[in-house]
Amino acid sequence: MDYHVKDLSLAEKGVLRIEWAEKEMPVLRQIRKRFEKEKPLKGVKIAACLHVTTETANLMITLKAGGADVYLTASNPLSTQDDVAAALVKEFDIPVFAIHGEDRDTYYQHLYAVLDKEPNITMDDGGDLISTLHKEKQNLLDNVFGGTEETTTGVIRFKAMEKDGVLKFPVIAVNDAYTKHLFDNRYGTGQSTIDGILRATNRLLAGSVFVIAGYGWCGRGVAMRAAGMGAEVIVTEVDPLKALEARMDGFRVMPMIEAAKIGDFFVTVTGNINVIDKHHFEVMKDGAIVANSGHFDVEINIKALEELSVSQRDIRENVREYRLPDGRNIYLLAEGRLVNLAAAEGHPASVMDMSFANQALSAEYIYKNHDSLKPKVYKVPDELDFEVARLKLNAMGIQIDQLTEEQKEYLSSWEHGT
Structure with missing residues (x-):
């Protein structure tokens, strides 16, 4: 397997930390359980440029459970957790190209490494993967069904690309999902x-x-x-x-x-x-x-x-x-x-659970609907956002009320007055 990490001997520690994070990621666990049965991403190549953390590891494992071939690189030279990178390679057979503290040249070599796998779907945190693909790897654009973006920064970049008419495939702004930006960004x-x-x-x-x-x-x-x-x-x-x-x-x-x-x-x-x-x-x-x-x-x-x-x-x-x-x-x-x-470990796992649930569901959505999607930036479909919230409430043991037919009719009518 082609990979580039600091030290595979760190894998044992990484596995334990990935397991610890998974305990606080019940939404992703529920999605993974369905993915294992349905294999909705079978045969799809996914290149991900994300922070290489324990939470990201659980997303990669979920995507692989769904049948995808997954390749991971870092979106920030200082965010990689080397033990997690080693664990993904050694214990989960997921190729990773990331080393904590890598210089700029190595960072871009790693971007090229995952892009050279000719991905069908990209996952970005900041936009470097898609930007590099458009500027330096244009010969690979025809393979891409679409991409996702995790951050406000990246969404701004891709909306600028869309405005200039240079964006070549659809991008789902995961950052703009309510279950992402409200929880991830604020909490x-x-x-x-x-x-x-x-x-x-x-x-x-x-x-x-x-x-x-x-x-x-x-x-x-x-x-x-x-x-x-x-x-x-x-x-x-x-x-x-x-x-x-x-x-x-x-x-x-x-x-x-x-x-x-x-x-x-x-x-x-x-x-x-x-x-x-x-x-x-x-x-x-x-x-x-x-x-x-x-x-x-x-x-x-x-x-x-x-x-x-x-x-x-x-x-x-x-x-x-x-x-x-x-x-x-x-x-x-x-x-x-x-x-x-x-300087720390990033967001708590329970927060990233919802962000990465949106990533997983958005990847599935892109694969199923890419023929009808245009090269523009899309919001996460409401049904996916609601599904993430529903799964989170289910994991928390919380039930909510349902509208009655009478209430639905009232809300959809303009005829009722005071």
């Missing part, structure tokens, strides 16, 4: 971002000023958790509606240049470039801690910080100190990459 990113910051720094949040750039679902989640740990939360935004919502939720709102002067912790979750820039670093307090929880390492202008500094050193694991000419120190976490995955 998952909220908890795991704080987890990553605490593991990296061991600093107390209570009594600190915690600045969050962006008040989308991820920003809402981080704000909720930071406030819950006693921090004073400040939100910076460019969207007046989101800024208003943040204020009505009880948080201070101001421009980043003002927040930069008083913040102790900074987290970017916007999906945009240079959200924290040179002029912000110039006014930050001594000891300011800066982290990113958006997909790419572009939200913090690291080059500007390097140019401003007179010296740099790694003072702790995942903490780099930048000393400025006036003696102030600014601390960058996890190289400006996803702090929740680079």
Whole structure:
């Protein structure tokens, strides 16, 4: 089997961790049970560019149970868990091309490796797989039925491709499923971002000023958790509606240049470039801690910080100190990459359970319907979103009411008045 991982001897540890995650992924277990019987993906080649974690491993195992040939590479050089990669190769016969800390050249070699398997379906987390396919592997496009995308960042990229008329196959925006973005982005990113910051720094949040750039679902989640740990939360935004919502939720709102002067912790979750820039670093307090929880390492202008500094050193694991000419120190976490995955373990399994259930069902949907789908970005069909929610409630032992025929008629009629 063709693969490239750090060390197969790590597999035993990886198997145990995959099993531990599976215990909190009941939705995916229910889907896997059906997949094992029906084999809805039999003969389909799936190339996945996702964070190589225990939760992703359970998705790969589920897709393989459905009959698919699965090939996995990492969507971030610092998010790969080497023991999980080894376990997938050695114990589950799933080819993986990912090594924690790999350089940029190796990262793209791994992308090419899974694309060279001539996939029928792609799974992306950030959009690198589909972008590379369109730019450098166009000869393989005819093999592709469609793809899925896990993140806001990737969906933005593919909608831009659709607008420019260059997207060559349908993409389902898994990120936009209600059971994904509500739970994954708010509860998952909220908890795991704080987890990553605490593991990296061991600093107390209570009594600190915690600045969050962006008040989308991820920003809402981080704000909720930071406030819950006693921090004073400040939100910076460019969207007046989101800024208003943040204020009505009880948080201070101001421009980043003002927040930069008083913040102790900074987290970017916007999906945009240079959200924290040179002029912000110039006014930050001594000891300011800066982290990113958006997909790419572009939200913090690291080059500007390097140019401003007179010296740099790694003072702790995942903490780099930048000393400025006036003696102030600014601390960058996890190289400006996803702090929740680079410095911690990413989202809890129970959150990723719903995200990856959407991935599995969307792959099945693409295979069954690709002949009628156009090269555009689609939302996850409501019936799939509802099915994930139903399976989750079933796993939690929760029952809900059903509309009566009378109620259905009332809701569908315009004739009933006051």
